[in-house]
Amino acid sequence: MITYQATTEKYDASDGVSADLGTIELRNMLVVSDDGEQGNLVVAVVNTGEDDATVEFEVVDSGERFEVDVDAGDVVSLGAGDEDPITIEDLGAEVGGLVAIYAQHSGEEGQEIQVPVLDGRLPEYEDLAP
Numbered sequence: 001m002i003t004y005q006a007t008t009e010k011y012d013a014s015d016g017v018s019a020d021l022g023t024i025e026l027r028n029m030l031v032v033s034d035d036g037e038q039g040n041l042v043v044a045v046v047n048t049g050e051d052d053a054t055v056e057f058e059v060v061d062s063g064e065r066f067e068v069d070v071d072a073g074d075v076v077s078l079g080a081g082d083e084d085p086i087t088i089e090d091l092g093a094e095v096g097g098l099v100a101i102y103a104q105h106s107g108e109e110g111q112e113i114q115v116p117v118l119d120g121r122l123p124e125y126e127d128l129a130p
Contacts, residue, residue, distance in 0.1 A: 015122075016042065019113050023049030023103045024070070031088065031099055031117045032079070032128040039091040039099070039117060040130050042079030045070050053105045060100035060112060062090035080128055087130045095119045 014020050025046040027045040033039035047053050047070040057066045057128050066086050070126035072078050079085050093099040104110025 013117060015116060017113060017115060019075055019088075019103065019111055021055075021103060021111060022108050023047060023051075024053055024055055026055075026061075026103060026113070029101075029113060029115050031091065031093070031115055031130075032120060032125050033079045033091055033093070033095055033117055033128045034096050036097075036117050037091055038118065038130045039093070040079045041066070041086040041101075042127050042128060043077075043089060045076045045078065046065075047072055047074055049073075051106075054104040057105060058084070058102045059088055059091070060102055061092050062088075064088055064090055075102075085130070091117070093117045 014028045016030035019026045027044040029043040031039035031041055045055055050072050051075045052071050084115055098114040099117055100112055101115050102112045104108055118125055120129040
């Protein structure tokens with residue numbers, strides 16, 4: 001009757017990582033790069049709040065910054081699909097390793113996220129490398 005239920009545990013079911021920044025949820029965050037010098041940031045940004053938000057990303061080692069506007073209750077998928085890709089020009093990470101990216105939104109406290117760097121060897125990522 002009282003048995004542990006693994007389905008109640010939240011986990012990352014894909015190759016990327018997730019993070020919660022208050023009303024902003026980052027899902028399946030990863031970088032696709034063939035050489036470790038430039039990379040394409042792939043992430044779904046979910047705004048569960050009632051206000052529009054601007055999400056800021058900073059590559060910790062290089063200081064390179066990006067901003068993404070997300071309407072209230074909306075999802076923006078970056079790096080794949082119809083959205084313009086965010087190309088990190090000075091990635092400085094090894095393929096197969098991790099890159100530290102700091103994310104925050106609308107003045108809220110941010111979080112440093114260790115994001116995996118993958119290459120285009122897998123079919124789902126072969127068109128995503130810059």
